[in-house]
Amino acid sequence: MRARAVYLIAAALIVASWLANYGYYRYYRLPEPGFLRHYIETTYTPSVAFDLLYVANKDDKRKPVSATAEGLEALRFYPVQVHQELRRQTIYALRGYFDENRMQERQEGEPLRLNALKVQYSDGSVREENVGEIIAYRPAWPPDKTKEPPVRFSSGRGSSDNSGSAAVTAVRPATLSGVSSAWLEKLGGAFRYEIKANDTHGMPQQPSSATVPLEMDTGQMLSLDYRFQLKEAADVLSVYNVQLREHFTEPDGSKYDYIVFANYTPYPTDAQMRAYVREMRGRAE
Amino acid sequence: MKIAFSRIAWGLGLALIDITINGFDLLPDVVGYGLLMAGLAKLVSRNRMYKLAWNAAAVQLVLSVLALLGLTRSGFSLTGGIEPSLNALALTAAGLAIELAMLYGLCEGIRLDALERNKERLAQSARNRRHFAFASGAGMLFQLPFQLNQSLQEMLPFVIVLALCVLFAWLSILALARQAGREIAGNPGSGGGGLDGGEGSLMDVRV
Numbered sequence: 001m002r003a004r005a006v007y008l009i010a011a012a013l014i015v016a017s018w019l020a021n022y023g024y025y026r027y028y029r030l031p032e033p034g035f036l037r038h039y040i041e042t043t044y045t046p047s048v049a050f051d052l053l054y055v056a057n058k059d060d061k062r063k064p065v066s067a068t069a070e071g072l073e074a075l076r077f078y079p080v081q082v083h084q085e086l087r088r089q090t091i092y093a094l095r096g097y098f099d100e101n102r103m104q105e106r107q108e109g110e111p112l113r114l115n116a117l118k119v120q121y122s123d124g125s126v127r128e129e130n131v132g133e134i135i136a137y138r139p140a141w142p143p144d145k146t147k148e149p150p151v152r153f154s155s156g157r158g159s160s161d162n163s164g165s166a167a168v169t170a171v172r173p174a175t176l177s178g179v180s181s182a183w184l185e186k187l188g189g190a191f192r193y194e195i196k197a198n199d200t201h202g203m204p205q206q207p208s209s210a211t212v213p214l215e216m217d218t219g220q221m222l223s224l225d226y227r228f229q230l231k232e233a234a235d236v237l238s239v240y241n242v243q244l245r246e247h248f249t250e251p252d253g254s255k256y257d258y259i260v261f262a263n264y265t266p267y268p269t270d271a272q273m274r275a276y277v278r279e280m281r282g283r284a285e
Numbered sequence: 286m287k288i289a290f291s292r293i294a295w296g297l298g299l300a301l302i303d304i305t306i307n308g309f310d311l312l313p314d315v316v317g318y319g320l321l322m323a324g325l326a327k328l329v330s331r332n333r334m335y336k337l338a339w340n341a342a343a344v345q346l347v348l349s350v351l352a353l354l355g356l357t358r359s360g361f362s363l364t365g366g367i368e369p370s371l372n373a374l375a376l377t378a379a380g381l382a383i384e385l386a387m388l389y390g391l392c393e394g395i396r397l398d399a400l401e402r403n404k405e406r407l408a409q410s411a412r413n414r415r416h417f418a419f420a421s422g423a424g425m426l427f428q429l430p431f432q433l434n435q436s437l438q439e440m441l442p443f444v445i446v447l448a449l450c451v452l453f454a455w456l457s458i459l460a461l462a463r464q465a466g467r468e469i470a471g472n473p474g475s476g477g478g479g480l481d482g483g484e485g486s487l488m489d490v491r492v
Contacts, residue, residue: 010423018378021430025371028434059370087368087436 028088028277029057031284035064035119036091036266038132039183041243043259044112045139046100049075050241051265052117052131053083054092055276062125064094067117072136074102087270089277109138132238135182149256150174150248154221158263162230166260167223170216174248174256177213179224181242181262190235193226193244193262222246228264237276240264290466292324293391297459300345301452314349318342325391332397338390341383348380369432378429381451385422388458389415395465407468414457421450 033056040050049072054064066077076099083093114134120126151168158164176195184191197210198221216222224244230236244260268276300317325339351357357376369377392415399408425447431440 007419010419010427014423014426017427018430021433022371025433058368087434 025088027281028274030055030089030277031281033057033060033062034280035129035131036237036239038134038239038241039186040132040134040239040241041137041182042134042241043137043139043243044072044074044098045141045143046074046098046103049096049098050134051083051239052077052094052096053239053266054080054094055089055237055273056092058085058088058090061122063092063122064119065122067094067096067119067129069114069117069134069136071112071114072098073104074098074100076102083265084267086268086273089273091266091268103141106138106141108140112136112138137243147254149258150250151216151222151246151256151258155223162228162264163226164262165223165225167221168246168258169221170218172250173215173217174250175213175215176222177247177249179212180245180247183240183242187228187240187242190230190232191226191228191240191242191262193224196223196225197221198223224260226260226262228262230264236272237266237268238264239266286327286470287466289324289327290462290470292320294459294462294466296321296324296342297455297462300349301455301459313353315346315353318346318349321387322346328394328398332394334390334394334397336390338387338394341387341390344383345380345387348383368437371433374429374432378426381422381426381429385419385426388418388422388454392418392458392461395461395469398465398469402469404468407464410464411461414454414461417450418454418458421447421454425451 033054036053036055038050038052042050052064052067056063063080065080067075069075075096078095078097081093081095083091112135114136115132116128116130117134118126119129148171150172151170151174154167154169156164156166179193179195195210195212195214197214197216210222214222224246226242226244228240230238240263242262242264244262246258246260248256248258250256296317296319298317299320300314303314321342322339325335325342328335329339348357392411396408396411396415399405399411428440428443428447432444437444
């Protein structure tokens with residue numbers, strides 16, 4: 001009788017273990033695979049365009065292979081890569097570029113704003129997918145290279161803690177009138193940047209943090225340090241390509257924008273991915 | 286009858302050992318379970334526990350034929366670095382549960398046989414090994430689904446200890462079958478055998 005009770009208790013524990021683990025496993029599966037939310041600024045010139053990150057459950061066979069966007073005919077993608085393997089999900093990266101051979105001559109145009117791309121999948125299906133918000137700036141092509149910019153790249157740094165900096169040196173006197181990006185308002189306190197100026201001998205100016213407008217002499221160096229501080233679960237798994245435009249004005253009134261690329265690419269932990277799945281599940285219900 | 290236990294022991298051994306070269310199993314489990322069934326077939330009339338073991342071995346035989354044909358694949362590597370899928374875990378658990386039923390039937394059948402012949406020590410031995418096999422198998426069945434949510438690396442020490450317990454339980458039951466062959470069937474003069482009219486003894490001589 002006692003032996004039977006032991007067998008029954010053991011069987012009950014095994015069944016409970018399977019039910020609980022299976023329930024937990026099911027709960028933390030994505031209800032539907034899809035693209036992470038992207039906030040992208042890109043410039044429609046031959047160069048790296050942007051990465052699209054797609055998250056799917058590990059056993060999901062279907063993967064995106066390419067995407068097209070109306071108005072960005074030169075947009076092409078490299079073969080899909082695994083960006084990150086998590087416990088239950090895989091994040092894939094579609095690496096996009098603007099193909100120079102497909103660029104057509106054009107005048108400067110208004111920035112193109114896109115929310116959806118037409119995505120081709122490995123199973124042959126094509127679907128229009130909401131990927132977030134993409135702003136593509138469209139300067140004239142081919143570019144006017146007759147005038148040398150008033151500043152030139154001096155040094156740059158990017159770090160895995162989502163911070164970085166870029167420094168420029170003035171080749172002619174110019175005034176930095178401001179820094180802008182389409183995503184600064186949206187990011188709010190989750191993104192910090194600071195301008196630091198050195199004198200013509202490379203020594204830091206006092207105070208260490210400079211304010212605009214900032215007049216620069218020839219040979220003077222200016223650096224812009226930035227840091228993403230995303231904390232909210234939904235934001236941690238968003239992709240940000242921020243173009244920080246440093247607006248320079250020369251004494252003759254001509255203007256030039258120097259772009260500092262500040263990118264945030266998510267590498268979530270399992271706990272962050274679980275929070276994301278919970279949020280997706282909440283949205284699906 | 287001794288040959289029956291000999292076949293069971295060989296069957297357990299062959300089903301346990303997997304030697305694969307380039308994915309080809311040199312000692313397919315089919316042979317092991319076939320021998321087990323052949324051995325148990327001679328004992329099923331003695332008590333219903335042998336029948337339980339025979340039925341479980343038959344299911345395992347079918348599963349191992351399917352595995353040999355590449356239609357199913359149970360089990361997973363502890364060191365391959367690949368997380369087992371839900372299907373692999375479920376198939377492994379099903380195979381382990383059937384295996385437990387087989388070992389339970391075999392141990393309990395031997396115990397009942399031993400009690401009938403007043404072989405107290407053999408009966409006690411069968412009981413202990415049944416308990417050990419059940420405890421290690423149940424432990425394994427309990428922990429398997431955790432691998433759906435925990436990484437195999439995190440659980441590896443625990444899994445290895447349990448796997449070693451299951452292996453040891455299997456080996457101890459293999460030894461039990463040999464012991465039963467000697468004590469139940471091999472010594473009619475001491476009240477142990479002779480139930481099959483000495484056929485087992487004659488066959489043992491031939492073997």
